[in-house]
Amino acid sequence: MDLQDRAEHKAFREEVRQFLKENKHLAPGESAFSFRMRPRNLAGEVRTWQGLLVDHGYTSRTIPKAYGGFGAEPDILKSRIIADEFFAANVIQGLGNQGISMLVPTLLEHGTEEQKQRYIRPTIRSEIVWCQGYSEPNAGSDLASLQTSGVEDGDDFIINGQKIWTSGAHIADMIFCLVRTEPDAPKHEGISYIVFPMDTPGIEVRPLQTMTGTPSFNEVFFTDVRVPQANVVGGRGNGWVVANSTLKHERGLLGDANRSLDSLLRVGKLLQNESLDGHPLMENPLFRDRFIRLQARVQAMRLHEMRMITDAGKGKGRGLGDMVVKLLGCELNHQLDGLGIDILGEIGVLYDESPMLRDGGAWQANFMFDLGLIIGGGTAQIQKNIISERGLGMPREPKVAGA
Amino acid sequence: MDFGLSEEQELIRDSFQGSLSRLAELDTVRRTAEAGAALDEDIWAELCGLGMAGLLIGEDYGGAGLGLLEAAVVAEELGRRVVPVPFVASAVMAPLAIRLGGDEDQCRAWLPAMADGSLRVGVAVSESAAGAREDAGVTAENGVLSGRALFVLDGVGAEGFVVADNAGGLHLVRADAAGLDRVGLKTIDRTRAVSELRFENTPADPLRQGEGVLRSVIDAGRVILAADSLGAGEEMLRQAVDYAGERKQFGRAIGSFQAVKHMCAEMASELQPCRALVWYGAYAMEHEPAQFSLAAAFAKSHVDEVGRFVARTATEVHGGMGFTDLMGLHYWFKRLGVNRAYLGSPERVRDEAARLQGFAA
Ligand SMILES: Cc1cc2nc3c(=O)[nH]c(=O)nc-3n(C[C@H](O)[C@H](O)[C@H](O)COP(=O)(O)OP(=O)(O)OC[C@H]3O[C@@H](n4cnc5c(N)ncnc54)[C@H](O)[C@@H]3O)c2cc1C
Numbered sequence: 001m002d003l004q005d006r007a008e009h010k011a012f013r014e015e016v017r018q019f020l021k022e023n024k025h026l027a028p029g030e031s032a033f034s035f036r037m038r039p040r041n042l043a044g045e046v047r048t049w050q051g052l053l054v055d056h057g058y059t060s061r062t063i064p065k066a067y068g069g070f071g072a073e074p075d076i077l078k079s080r081i082i083a084d085e086f087f088a089a090n091v092i093q094g095l096g097n098q099g100i101s102m103l104v105p106t107l108l109e110h111g112t113e114e115q116k117q118r119y120i121r122p123t124i125r126s127e128i129v130w131c132q133g134y135s136e137p138n139a140g141s142d143l144a145s146l147q148t149s150g151v152e153d154g155d156d157f158i159i160n161g162q163k164i165w166t167s168g169a170h171i172a173d174m175i176f177c178l179v180r181t182e183p184d185a186p187k188h189e190g191i192s193y194i195v196f197p198m199d200t201p202g203i204e205v206r207p208l209q210t211m212t213g214t215p216s217f218n219e220v221f222f223t224d225v226r227v228p229q230a231n232v233v234g235g236r237g238n239g240w241v242v243a244n245s246t247l248k249h250e251r252g253l254l255g256d257a258n259r260s261l262d263s264l265l266r267v268g269k270l271l272q273n274e275s276l277d278g279h280p281l282m283e284n285p286l287f288r289d290r291f292i293r294l295q296a297r298v299q300a301m302r303l304h305e306m307r308m309i310t311d312a313g314k315g316k317g318r319g320l321g322d323m324v325v326k327l328l329g330c331e332l333n334h335q336l337d338g339l340g341i342d343i344l345g346e347i348g349v350l351y352d353e354s355p356m357l358r359d360g361g362a363w364q365a366n367f368m369f370d371l372g373l374i375i376g377g378g379t380a381q382i383q384k385n386i387i388s389e390r391g392l393g394m395p396r397e398p399k400v401a402g403a
Numbered sequence: 404m405d406f407g408l409s410e411e412q413e414l415i416r417d418s419f420q421g422s423l424s425r426l427a428e429l430d431t432v433r434r435t436a437e438a439g440a441a442l443d444e445d446i447w448a449e450l451c452g453l454g455m456a457g458l459l460i461g462e463d464y465g466g467a468g469l470g471l472l473e474a475a476v477v478a479e480e481l482g483r484r485v486v487p488v489p490f491v492a493s494a495v496m497a498p499l500a501i502r503l504g505g506d507e508d509q510c511r512a513w514l515p516a517m518a519d520g521s522l523r524v525g526v527a528v529s530e531s532a533a534g535a536r537e538d539a540g541v542t543a544e545n546g547v548l549s550g551r552a553l554f555v556l557d558g559v560g561a562e563g564f565v566v567a568d569n570a571g572g573l574h575l576v577r578a579d580a581a582g583l584d585r586v587g588l589k590t591i592d593r594t595r596a597v598s599e600l601r602f603e604n605t606p607a608d609p610l611r612q613g614e615g616v617l618r619s620v621i622d623a624g625r626v627i628l629a630a631d632s633l634g635a636g637e638e639m640l641r642q643a644v645d646y647a648g649e650r651k652q653f654g655r656a657i658g659s660f661q662a663v664k665h666m667c668a669e670m671a672s673e674l675q676p677c678r679a680l681v682w683y684g685a686y687a688m689e690h691e692p693a694q695f696s697l698a699a700a701f702a703k704s705h706v707d708e709v710g711r712f713v714a715r716t717a718t719e720v721h722g723g724m725g726f727t728d729l730m731g732l733h734y735w736f737k738r739l740g741v742n743r744a745y746l747g748s749p750e751r752v753r754d755e756a757a758r759l760q761g762f763a764a
Contacts, residue, residue: 001686002405077404282762292753296705303679306406324672384668392644395659
């Protein structure tokens with residue numbers, strides 16, 4: 001174990017502080033916390049800020065230079081310093097959307113040189129915004145049963161079918177999409193992972209209202225959408241393997257301990273600033289106990305992440321330790337939001353517009369949204385199936401004939 | 404950054420694992436526990452040969468001069484095998500108290516014999532660490548102690564004690580000191596000993612004053628109990644998964660039922676991050692001392708909660724078999740139960756964590 005800040009890290013912290021001092025005014029005013037309340041505005045401000053962060057290596061830090069990243073060695077202390085300092089300065093961090101956090105690592109692992117050259121640089125700069133076309137009305141947890149079809153036509157595929165729950169499809173430039181291209185192959189071997197522009201003729205996007213009141217996901221319909229076969233990532237019929245690589249990154253993103261820490265600090269502030277009968281809620285031992293319980297959990301998740309990164313660096317394979325992160329992290333975030341709401345009491349149920357509204361209504365929005373993330377990206381139950389069957393080696397569910 | 408064990412630490416773990424898999428079979432544990440001994444002399448001798456008793460004692464005094472992280476690694480293995488030997492008090496808290504609060508003479512008089520395992524020392528700090536029950540407490544005046552200390556760790560069979568008084572001072576007391584009475588207390592856990600001490604003008608040798616020493620001794624004890632619980636919890640999960648793979652009902656292994664799988668997945672998920680919490684708590688003592696008390700509080704209180712969940716869930720996976728004495732799973736269940744109560748229940752420890760952070764007066 002060695003967690004000491006070295007001289008190098010002290011200097012780095014100074015550098016980040018200096019950067020923030022000089023550039024803070026360029027950061028989009030919207031705090032990272034309340035972005036879910038409004039449709040994401042990815043034009044202008046955000047794009048400039050994101051580009052600046054990429055240039056300085058404060059986001060996409062380890063993406064190779066050749067593809068437009070900063071090309072740094074992974075260093076979790078530095079990542080942590082960036083997160084801490086941005087948080088302390090109340091400045092929005094680099095984006096962590098589906099393109100940046102899921103597609104880019106997948107392309108690095110499975111993409112052709114041409115695909116990497118073409119997509120990674122504009123994606124990390126937020127010049128291309130992506131959506132993830134996996135789920136279908138009849139293929140949710142059982143994703144491999146998806147039916148959207150791609151039929152070969154010369155050098156192209158002609159795609160027909162429907163996706164659902166596609167987050168951000170209404171604002172996305174591109175989609176990474178799972179399509180059945182080999183109808184005669186077994187379920188898991190007939191799928192291809194294909195990327196294409198959302199303005200390709202034959203695509204229709206219908207936003208779906210969500211429980212938060214903000215339409216964040218959509219139905220996406222494909223009618224004779226023509227896409228070059230060259231847009232397949234990782235080889236024809238190999239989409240299941242590629243998709244799982246994306247899912248692995250998605251699960252890491254969804255369980256991100258920095259996000260939990262961010263929430264925890266905000267809950268702590270709430271406990272100190274909100275009062276009941278004239279006393280700060282922090283003086284109430286029951287609320288304090290709930291807070292410290294969650295604080296211990298957040299601490300456990302942060303330290304666990306450090307252990308996982310150390311293990312990965314030593315070439316120890318991904319195992320049980322990685323599999324539990326999505327399940328635990330998403331549940332933890334939901335609990336933190338719930339505590340925030342409870343601290344606020346009746347004020348905590350105000351929504352939309354009210355002079356008493358706290359943080360723009362984000363506590364309720366996040367409480368709902370984080371429940372969505374317990375479901376999305378593989379539900380909690382599916383995570384437990386994975387943990388028990390793959391992590392603990394327990395017997396598989398007997399297969400139902402024909403499923 | 405390196406958040407992992409060094410090769411040397413892994414070696415320590417492996418050598419304890421190796422010895423214990425040979426020595427601490429359930430039958431041996433059972434024999435010792437049923438005899439009410441809470442100490443298996445053969446295991447004790449072999450583990451002392453591996454340096455267990457002197458882990459935290461400096462090389463000058465015949466110990467290995469290692470840190471709390473090494474001790475936590477060992478504690479995890481002891482918990483995994485519910486090993487009936489004194490450790491948390493005799494090999495961690497007592498040496499630490501003397502190291503931090505003792506003068507040269509005291510160190511010379513106590514540490515070398517503790518390091519080779521010939522002197523076992525119990526620790527009486529329960530009133531400071533967990534609060535006083537039944538108005539217990541010890542007062543120190545003019546070099547003598549009076550009063551009662553409850554739940555003295557590793558107390559049975561100890562030849563000496565480190566005792567906290569009501570004012571936060573620590574004292575060394577020989578077991579044969581005049582005016583000292585020792586009463587064994589039976590707990591659910593027969594793999595470790597706990598006792599009550601009664602003092603009546605008992606001569607004692609004070610350690611250097613200072614809240615800091617007592618604080619560190621308690622914090623170190625908390626980390627070690629958490630490590631013990633982690634090992635015990637992991638073993639209970641392992642047994643549950645094994646059993647679920649073998650036991651058949653409705654024509655299939657019960658481990659293929661999702662309800663059973665999900666119980667195991669939940670145990671595994673809760674246990675996984677505990678390791679990092681324990682390691683960091685131990686690491687903090689030497690390397691991030693300003694964080695030590697808080698890190699120890701998080702480790703203790705969180706692992707206590709996870710321990711309770713795992714103890715009941717793993718038992719449940721075993722059905723009626725889990726409830727039997729024959730299966731022996733109850734040794735782990737009880738060890739976890741005791742670790743939770745010692746040196747501060749989770750509620751108490753979380754309250755301290757709040758105070759440490761200035762959240763409460
Ligand atoms: C906020 C949000 C954003 C999303 N964004 C996207 C996106 O951008 N792109 C995309 O492709 N998809 C997206 N999804 C879809 C998401 O991946 C699916 O909702 C999810 O995989 C579950 O599928 P389903 O909704 O069909 O539920 P179902 O699969 O029908 O599940 C319903 C219930 O049954 C349980 N269940 C199902 N199978 C099993 C089993 N084998 N064992 C035990 N329990 C089981 C589930 O755990 C769940 O509780 C999003 C979902 C949400 C909520």
